[in-house]
Amino acid sequence: MSLVEKYPKEVKQILSKYPPEHKRSAVMPLLFLAQREEGYITKAGMQDIGKILDITETEVASVVGFYTLYHDAKAGKYRVQICNDLPCALRGADKFLEELCGNVGIKVGETTADGLVTFETVTCLAACDKAPMFQTQGPDGINYHENMTINKAMEVIAGLKYAGKEVK
Amino acid sequence: MAHVVLRHRDIPNLNQFDVYKKNGGFSAFKNAVKKMQPTEVTDVVKNSGLRGRGGAGFPTGMKWSFIDNKNWPHYVVANADESEPGTFKDREIMESNPFQFLEGLALCSYAVAANVAYIYLRGEFWQLAAFLDEKIAEMEEAGLLGNKILGTDYSLKIYTHLGAGAYICGEETALLESLEGKRGQPRVRPPFPPTFGLYGKPTIINNVETFANVPMILANGADWYKSMGTADSSGVKVFSLSGRVRRPGNYELPFGATFRELIYGEKNGAGVQDARQVKALMPAGASSSLIVVNGDDKILDTPMDYASVRTLGSELGSASVIVIDDTVSIDWVINKTIHFFKHESCGKCTPCREGTYWMQNIVHRIHGGDGKQGDVDLLLNVAKQMQGKCLCALGDFSAMAVVTGIERFKGDFDKVVKV
Ligand SMILES: Cc1cc2nc3c(=O)[nH]c(=O)nc-3n(C[C@H](O)[C@H](O)[C@H](O)COP(=O)(O)O)c2cc1C
Numbered sequence: 001m002s003l004v005e006k007y008p009k010e011v012k013q014i015l016s017k018y019p020p021e022h023k024r025s026a027v028m029p030l031l032f033l034a035q036r037e038e039g040y041i042t043k044a045g046m047q048d049i050g051k052i053l054d055i056t057e058t059e060v061a062s063v064v065g066f067y068t069l070y071h072d073a074k075a076g077k078y079r080v081q082i083c084n085d086l087p088c089a090l091r092g093a094d095k096f097l098e099e100l101c102g103n104v105g106i107k108v109g110e111t112t113a114d115g116l117v118t119f120e121t122v123t124c125l126a127a128c129d130k131a132p133m134f135q136t137q138g139p140d141g142i143n144y145h146e147n148m149t150i151n152k153a154m155e156v157i158a159g160l161k162y163a164g165k166e167v168k
Numbered sequence: 169m170a171h172v173v174l175r176h177r178d179i180p181n182l183n184q185f186d187v188y189k190k191n192g193g194f195s196a197f198k199n200a201v202k203k204m205q206p207t208e209v210t211d212v213v214k215n216s217g218l219r220g221r222g223g224a225g226f227p228t229g230m231k232w233s234f235i236d237n238k239n240w241p242h243y244v245v246a247n248a249d250e251s252e253p254g255t256f257k258d259r260e261i262m263e264s265n266p267f268q269f270l271e272g273l274a275l276c277s278y279a280v281a282a283n284v285a286y287i288y289l290r291g292e293f294w295q296l297a298a299f300l301d302e303k304i305a306e307m308e309e310a311g312l313l314g315n316k317i318l319g320t321d322y323s324l325k326i327y328t329h330l331g332a333g334a335y336i337c338g339e340e341t342a343l344l345e346s347l348e349g350k351r352g353q354p355r356v357r358p359p360f361p362p363t364f365g366l367y368g369k370p371t372i373i374n375n376v377e378t379f380a381n382v383p384m385i386l387a388n389g390a391d392w393y394k395s396m397g398t399a400d401s402s403g404v405k406v407f408s409l410s411g412r413v414r415r416p417g418n419y420e421l422p423f424g425a426t427f428r429e430l431i432y433g434e435k436n437g438a439g440v441q442d443a444r445q446v447k448a449l450m451p452a453g454a455s456s457s458l459i460v461v462n463g464d465d466k467i468l469d470t471p472m473d474y475a476s477v478r479t480l481g482s483e484l485g486s487a488s489v490i491v492i493d494d495t496v497s498i499d500w501v502i503n504k505t506i507h508f509f510k511h512e513s514c515g516k517c518t519p520c521r522e523g524t525y526w527m528q529n530i531v532h533r534i535h536g537g538d539g540k541q542g543d544v545d546l547l548l549n550v551a552k553q554m555q556g557k558c559l560c561a562l563g564d565f566s567a568m569a570v571v572t573g574i575e576r577f578k579g580d581f582d583k584v585v586k587v
Pocket residue numbers: 219220221222223224225226228247248249250251252335336337338339340341373374375376378560561562
């Protein structure tokens with residue numbers, strides 16, 4: 001099913017934000033929509049968006065490639081993205097990351113055997129006063145988890161098994 | 169003193185429409201659309217001395233007066249990309265005092281006769297964008313936004329737009345490219361956005377905090393605003409305080425308050441963690457020249473305003489103060505900042521793309537314990553070579569901590585390299 005068939009209301013609402021002669025502006029919100037279910041954007045999804053906006057698939061792909069929140073490959077159902085940028089690192093983020101990796105048994109860039117969780121590191125998420133922190137990116141969008149301890153983080157990760165069961 | 173921007177800290181539930189309204193909300197905007205000429209609004213902002221809070225400190229009223237009135241339509245864009253490491257103030261403003269920000273955005277739109285405004289938020293703020301959409305809908309319902317506002321001929325629509333994880337999209341022309349649906353790479357300037365902005369049309373871009381000041385200035389007058397702060401930097405600033413302090417967070421202080429007040433004030437940072445000494449400060453997030461403190465009282469007593477911070481060989485920028493204490497080695501700091509800039513360089517121009525690549529290679533070697541003395545000089549050289557040669561400020565930003573880190577904290581580097 002194409003994006004328009006699947007989400008007619010959303011596509012229309014997105015397009016209404018921009019002048020019709022500049023509908024290309026809708027490429028970013030449409031990409032978020034296309035990424036919603038699988039957690040990454042398929043070739044068909046890019047073709048779809050190109051058709052809606054009268055631009056080539058290559059142009060869509062070049063936008064996908066530029067931004068870190070878009071993915072063109074499958075990973076774990078949830079990306080657990082730990083911030084270890086300077087301000088967080090000054091408050092123990094590196095040590096937190098190391099311990100968390102040890103506890104879950106995967107390294108940064110790896111996915112758990114059940115395919116649920118991939119670990120990634122990210123740069124500042126505007127939550128430096130609440131370090132250590134990470135965000136989860138999955139079927140239920142992006143969620144922040146702040147002022148973390150290892151115990152709290154393990155609870156969050158365990159909870160991902162059950163979260164997002166009713167995908168909209 | 170009562171807060172001006174972080175007013176929600178004095179007034180509970182200020183993010184609710186009725187509460188905001190009861191506390192004087194929307195009166196400035198109502199008064200402006202009904203009784204003031206657009207240029208009069210700009211004049212008040214000009215006279216207040218308000219300077220942009222996104223980093224460059226450009227006079228806001230003056231920027232608005234540059235809007236090209238021979239080319240239509242006009243646009244206004246709020247920069248809510250907030251991605252400078254150490255900066256987390258716009259998020260709090262939008263979460264807790266959203267109407268004041270939206271009212272400021274509406275006042276600017278009226279002042280430059282724009283009928284459409286966009287709020288560009290970093291992609292991670294998607295829930296915040298949905299929250300703002302609700303607030304915008306509430307204002308439309310009350311007749312404060314939409315068609316023919318309050319029975320006048322003025323109409324305004326405000327839309328949110330999400331970025332997708334690219335620091336460079338905080339740079340205003342990259343932001344516009346991104347908003348147009350392209351890769352977020354900076355444009356060559358001039359022309360500047362007030363003449364050539366979104367879709368090539370005259371556009372005013374300001375930071376969220378800049379907008380949040382505007383309703384208070386219109387309501388209380390330019391002189392009231394100027395009575396706070398210093399001659400060079402009027403009014404109040406929200407300082408994002410992070411790093412090795414006991415109470416990290418946002419603190420609103422008048423310009424001219426000292427680093428000591430911010431870091432050691434009981435209601436502010438409450439001192440350094442484990443009672444250590446301040447070694448260095450980065451007043452503008454990762455894009456800072458490092459200020460040497462080493463416990464020096466005189467430095468900590470420097471007023472935080474644009475001019476005074478410059479006398480320390482740094483810039484106030486977005487006022488995201490990162491505190492580094494004497495347990496931290498500066499080569500480690502540089503390793504972090506370079507990693508950030510290497511990751512965020514958009515790749516459009518060679519000096520920045522190659523420079524950040526080489527700086528990362530060399531700093532990894534040094535920080536990893538495999539560096540030789542010559543590597544430190546090499547790193548300094550690469551950084552200096554970049555300065556002034558890049559298309560946008562990111563390139564210069566990336567070199568700043570490297571150059572000042574090596575020049576001002578040489579000993580930390582000597583310690584980790586082999587002779
Ligand atoms: C690399 C780079 C990143 C920037 N990031 C931001 C940002 O996240 N938020 C922001 O308001 N301004 C940012 N700026 C500054 C903007 O280009 C622009 O000057 C600002 O939005 C203007 O608003 P102001 O006058 O209200 O400060 C950045 C600039 C550069 C060069």
